[in-house]
Amino acid sequence: MIKYQRILVVVDPVAEAQPALHRAVAVAALEEKAAITLFLPIYDFSYEMTSMLSSEERDEMREGVVQGRTEWLQTLLTPYQDSSIHFDVKVVWHNRPFEAIIQQVQEGAHDLVVKSTHKHALIQSFIFTPTDWHLLRKSPCPVLLVKERDWPMGGKVLAALNCCSDDQAQEALNHKIIAESKEVARLLSSRLHLVNAYPITPVNMALELPDFDPHAYNAAVKKQHERALYEYAVRFDLEPGELHLHEGLAEEVIPQCADNIDASLVILGSVGRTGFSAALLGNTAEHVIDKLKCDVLVLRPDPVQA
Template sequence: MIKYQRILVVVDPVAEAQPALHRAVSVAALEENAAITLFLPIYDFSYEMTSMLSSEERDEMREGVIQGRAEWLQSLLTPYQDSNIRFDVKAVWHSRPFEAIIQQVQEGNHDLVVKSTHKHALIQSFIFTPTDWHLLRKCPCPVLLVKERDWPTGGHVLAAVNCCSDDTAQEALNNKIITESAEVARLLSSKLHLVNAYPITPVNMALELPDFDPHAYNAAVKKHHERALYEYAVRFELESKELHLQEGLAEEVIPRCADEIGASLVILGSIGRTGFSAALLGNTAEHVIDKLDCDVLVLRPDAT
């Protein structure tokens, strides 16, 4: 059984509303003894370049900024002062926000990071990797990216799996996704659905192989995925109407299925690709997020 009891909320310093905080409070309310830390990494390069000041004076200025932002974080908690949730605030001086967040996750032993998100321009996602993307690739605990829509009780939770991979790590991640999704759906009194995308028949195979029958090939691939998805359904006691198998790319199938069932939350895994391949290809999780109008909970494989 999962427990999100040490929740780290990454605060948006320029937004009037803080949907991540609102969502974190909703999650914490489902647990006992939950604690929320409001976290804000801040940095102003001009403070580092002020040659008129001594290092001690610069330190004092930084501390003043940090103290002011910590007081602002505390003011965000005013609407929740009557709740039973334990709150803490922390502002830190750090030039790389995602590194500060991950460091805080490790130091505070947090089991969930909650952060609001928005659509990223293609050029920004491609060249200047946003904090969201870094967190998806490197954060050691689950990341909940929040949009504006609320979670209705009795709604639908959609778990995305990759059924027919021969990779044992992928199978373990599938099991983790479905297990945690089932628990989240239970906490929200929601219905759990599974979605799996199977590949389109490659055009070049039909061109290069004269005897190749694309219809037979497509039917065989679909059958293979149906069998694998059904095995997961049996294992986790899901009904056939809660299974969704669609042809196409995962980044197209998952958002389409989420719209069809009116999902309030999509849960998927991220392999955390880094380096040059990430810059060029990104990650299925990353491509999916911008196409969804609902929240996304991203899980990483267990450490081996």
């Protein structure tokens, strides 16, 4: 089963090191006939607003900037000139980076986007949604957000599920996460672990219902999630010792579990919440990413067939 053959690397224009490129090369080396496109959207507002230049002169200046950055991208490929991987570079003039990236994904039929990430300040994340958060919500293909840690062969891959949901779309996403995670773990000769968080007993229920037994309720919820997680393990031929079920919020449980097992990669799904609900609630994937010390591969649900 061949996974990622047309990889799009989003280049950081201000960073000296490009961990996303390094990681993309490692992924491409696991495949046959893989191709990597280095992609850089750039924009300078001053070129658009100056009245000293004619439109033709502004076009020439933009073309000069694009050419200069294209040549810079070529220098990033020097360490890989003996590689069998096919490389392309592309620089576009666009004032909304995430739109340029998604457009390139669609035009280039890419099956993976690789981008380095960093911790976002909470207030900045709330007011100005970062490019990688836009990608999590809108990218039509998986997004690999890269931090500084390497992927050791024979390490551990942690797949995060949302069990016991009545939503068929969530169940389909769980299946996709496990299937994709198994393939990635196989390519990396790694062990696949599953993690699921089950909810804490609501305090208001214990206060409002005199006969409510929180311990019995908690035990029943845990048992339900245990059964669902075990069924996934049986269906996908996973070992019981690689299942992790913990009480709490997913954004707390997943990073803690990743630390406990020393995972080199976490794979999870994103429902891609947008608009007002995203501003108020965010997505679990977005809350998790900032707390992880390792890379994270984010999968979107498959499009609904008409």
